[in-house]
Amino acid sequence: MLIRGGSRLVNQQIPLKEKSIVFIGFMGVGKTTIGKLVAKKLYRDFIDIDEEIEKEFQMPVSQIFNEIGESAFRQKEKDIIINMCRKRLQVISVGGGAFLQEEVQKECLSSCIVFFLDLSWESWKERISMIIDSRPVLQGKTIEEIEELFYKRQKIYSNHHSKVHTDHQEIEEIADYIVESLKLAWELYG
Numbered sequence: 306m307l308i309r310g311g312s313r314l315v316n317q318q319i320p321l322k323e324k325s326i327v328f329i330g331f332m333g334v335g336k337t338t339i340g341k342l343v344a345k346k347l348y349r350d351f352i353d354i355d356e357e358i359e360k361e362f363q364m365p366v367s368q369i370f371n372e373i374g375e376s377a378f379r380q381k382e383k384d385i386i387i388n389m390c391r392k393r394l395q396v397i398s399v400g401g402g403a404f405l406q407e408e409v410q411k412e413c414l415s416s417c418i419v420f421f422l423d424l425s426w427e428s429w430k431e432r433i434s435m436i437i438d439s440r441p442v443l444q445g446k447t448i449e450e451i452e453e454l455f456y457k458r459q460k461i462y463s464n465h466h467s468k469v470h471t472d473h474q475e476i477e478e479i480a481d482y483i484v485e486s487l488k489l490a491w492e493l494y495g
């Protein structure tokens with residue numbers, strides 16, 4: 306079974322086929338890229354939560370952290386996610402720290418189908434230079450501290466409906482796998 310607790314997922318107010326899909330995982334694992342592709346394949350709208358937060362504050366995430374503070378960012382993140390999760394038929398990419406908030410976890414897991422994009426530390430390390438400038442949470446940390454954060458976060462991401470291993474896989478392959486597993490769950494439980 307690719308999606309855990311399929312039958313449990315049905316016993317909710319939103320029909321399984323109409324539930325929004327949420328992507329979680331550490332910074333830079335490809336939630337936005339894969340989410341966009343899955344949305345395209347399913348003919349659904351794609352929502353990037355960080356982008357929505359940036360629109361609200363009219364500044365990039367790093368500037369929000371520096372000038373307004375992380376707690377205001379987290380509050381806005383929670384409000385937007387809860388709002389979006391209650392809409393049907395969306396594909397949503399949430400920031401890597403969103404699941405630190407219990408209310409966010411609960412809402413995503415009860416209203417949506419949650420996919421955890423799992424990349425190994427070894428593969429993730431190779432991406433660090435590409436993402437560090439736009440990720441305030443990583444800045445000023447040693448590689449050992451980032452590794453510690455990476456593994457600490459993995460525990461939080463263990464709350465999901467389906468885990469997708471993304472090491473050595475093409476974006477297209479990953480998106481196809483996700484779409485196929487969704488179709489299977491819809492067929493079995495939808």
Ligand code: S3P
Pocket residue numbers: 330331332333336355366399400401402403439440441442
């Ligand atoms: C964060 C992840 C970022 C963004 C912010 C904080 C985190 O999103 O929300 O910089 O705490 O992990 P991505 O996971 O899309 O990089």
